[in-house]
Amino acid sequence: MFHKILVAYDGSDGAKRAxxxxxxxxxxxxxxxxxxxxxxxxxxxxxxxxxVKEAVRELTTRYEWISQEAVRVAKDQGIELHPKVQPGHExxxxxxxxxxxxxxxxxxxxxxxSHAFGRVMGGTAQNLxxxxxxxxxxxx
Amino acid sequence: MENAWIAMxxxxxxxxxxxxxxxxxxxxxxxxxxLGVIAGNFVGLHTTPWIDFLAGFASILLTFLAGAEVDPxxxxxxxxxxxxxxxxxxxxxxxxxxxxxWFVLGWTSAAAQIAGxxxxxxxxxxxxxxxxxxxxxxxEIGKIIMASTFVTDxxxxxxxxxxxxxxxxxxxxxxxxxxxxxxxxxWLHPWFFExxxxxxxxxxxxxxxxxLLVLMYFGEKAESHAVLPAFILGLAVAHxxxxxxxxxxxxxxxAFALLTPFFFIKSGMNISLRAVLANFGxxxxxxxxxxxxxxxxxxxAARRYVPADAAYTTLLMSTGLTFGTISSLYGLNxxxxxxxxxxxxxxxxxxxxxxxxxxAQRFFDPRHRLAAAESQExxxxxxxAAREEN
Numbered sequence: 001m002f003h004k005i006l007v008a009y010d011g012s013d014g015a016k017r018a019x020x021x022x023x024x025x026x027x028x029x030x031x032x033x034x035x036x037x038x039x040x041x042x043x044x045x046x047x048x049x050x051x052v053k054e055a056v057r058e059l060t061t062r063y064e065w066i067s068q069e070a071v072r073v074a075k076d077q078g079i080e081l082h083p084k085v086q087p088g089h090e091x092x093x094x095x096x097x098x099x100x101x102x103x104x105x106x107x108x109x110x111x112x113x114s115h116a117f118g119r120v121m122g123g124t125a126q127n128l129x130x131x132x133x134x135x136x137x138x139x140x
Numbered sequence: 141m142e143n144a145w146i147a148m149x150x151x152x153x154x155x156x157x158x159x160x161x162x163x164x165x166x167x168x169x170x171x172x173x174x175l176g177v178i179a180g181n182f183v184g185l186h187t188t189p190w191i192d193f194l195a196g197f198a199s200i201l202l203t204f205l206a207g208a209e210v211d212p213x214x215x216x217x218x219x220x221x222x223x224x225x226x227x228x229x230x231x232x233x234x235x236x237x238x239x240x241x242w243f244v245l246g247w248t249s250a251a252a253q254i255a256g257x258x259x260x261x262x263x264x265x266x267x268x269x270x271x272x273x274x275x276x277x278x279x280e281i282g283k284i285i286m287a288s289t290f291v292t293d294x295x296x297x298x299x300x301x302x303x304x305x306x307x308x309x310x311x312x313x314x315x316x317x318x319x320x321x322x323x324x325x326x327w328l329h330p331w332f333f334e335x336x337x338x339x340x341x342x343x344x345x346x347x348x349x350x351x352l353l354v355l356m357y358f359g360e361k362a363e364s365h366a367v368l369p370a371f372i373l374g375l376a377v378a379h380x381x382x383x384x385x386x387x388x389x390x391x392x393x394x395a396f397a398l399l400t401p402f403f404f405i406k407s408g409m410n411i412s413l414r415a416v417l418a419n420f421g422x423x424x425x426x427x428x429x430x431x432x433x434x435x436x437x438x439x440x441a442a443r444r445y446v447p448a449d450a451a452y453t454t455l456l457m458s459t460g461l462t463f464g465t466i467s468s469l470y471g472l473n474x475x476x477x478x479x480x481x482x483x484x485x486x487x488x489x490x491x492x493x494x495x496x497x498x499x500a501q502r503f504f505d506p507r508h509r510l511a512a513a514e515s516q517e518x519x520x521x522x523x524x525a526a527r528e529e530n
Contacts, residue, residue, distance in 0.1 A: 050209070052265060
């Protein structure tokens with residue numbers, strides 16, 4: 001049923017649950033497993049290009065390290081994980097990557113905010129579920 | 141107020157600004173300016189000669205760093221588009237704001253010229269952050285906007301250096317020394333890096349700082365401004381810094397940790413909230429003049445090269461921050477602007493970093509058009525909604 005699975009992975013507890021679910025499904029269906037980490041929170045209205053470049057570099061390095069951790073976890077389970085790190089808006093970047101990569105399933109973690117907080121912050125999981133062109137599994 | 145107390149307060153403000161910047165995802169410069177406004181208007185913190193000097197040096201350093209961010213290959217690749225868009229992006233607001241401040245606001249001609257220079261700028265940093273976040277840095281439109289911004293920045297540096305020079309005999313050594321330093325740094329860097337580089341005592345950074353201080357000294361003696369040679373020096377060594385990433389990183393660390401905070405906090409301290417509120421209309425009009433004249437200058441040229449994204453290009457070219465603040469502070473320090481004029485002008489400059497960016501991202505984001513073109517089911521409005529909700 002699933003041939004190509006994408007896990008949104010930022011190293012958080014929710015993302016770790018999503019990774020476990022993704023690995024389990026990849027094993028079950030013999031699917032390719034990919035992950036994406038979105039480098040966001042770049043400084044808005046920066047005064048120097050250096051500030052932005054350094055922020056991109058620092059965050060990319062951090063997310064690459066986090067993604068390598070995920071690769072190790074998957075490898076321990078006998079699954080090869082293909083990680084991707086890219087800057088952008090978290091919902092938009094994941095949606096576009098899922099669309100361009102023609103993934104069959106997106107697995108994301110639930111952040112566990114309160115209902116009120118989720119409403120204020122917009123609910124990343126909710127937006128991903130709404131906009132991603134493939135089925136979305138939310139791991140709680 | 142004693143120096144130790146002022147230094148302590150400045151140190152704490154710098155730390156607070158850094159933490160707030162990380163938490164809020166807003167540039168540390170904006171926060172530093174905001175904290176400077178609070179410190180100057182409500183805490184009674186005032187500037188001192190040592191803060192003035194550090195801020196002055198930081199402004200030259202920021203100009204050097206802006207020059208060093210220029211991508212010569214990109215400029216060469218897009219020279220025609222960038223000259224046209226970047227040239228008009230400088231010229232139209234410069235003339236428009238100058239005339240407006242002179243005839244409508246009744247500023248002196250020199251003060252109006254400062255307004256023209258400060259509002260003619262385009263912030264490469266603001267533009268770059270937006271392009272990175274939207275993934276457009278490597279696209280045609282991203283390249284054209286960045287290359288054009290280099291040209292606008294150069295126009296601003298040129299205007300600031302030429303308009304306010306009061307020629308004396310020091311101008312000759314200033315020009316000779318500037319040319320000598322630029323050539324020496326281009327030619328001698330391989331030998332210097334080989335013999336002295338890669339040490340914890342940082343000879344490379346000290347070399348660049350030494351060169352900038354020499355430029356500042358001769359610029360002051362010539363009653364000119366070191367901003368133009370500093371920008372050209374940055375441009376001349378851009379490829380060297382690009383090759384030596386570690387040195388570039390350390391250079392930025394020293395600049396952002398020790399020097400630029402003094403420039404931005406001092407700028408904020410000199411903003412009189414009372415003057416901004418009393419002249420709110422003038423401030424809003426200056427911002428509008430900047431955006432309208434940028435549109436008049438950039439939009440027709442942008443229509444020629446990036447017709448589908450001409451409005452987006454125009455809005456991003458309307459942003460400004462660092463060069464505008466440098467120009468305004470120069471006007472205040474040189475006695476060309478009074479504190480009220482400085483407050484109004486620099487507030488308009490800061491708002492120009494925010495307002496055009498938000499409008500461009502909200503209404504003219506090229507990704508929405510591309511997504512609509514690529515997909516049968518247009519998801520662009522939904523994505524906008526998601527961005528808003530998030």
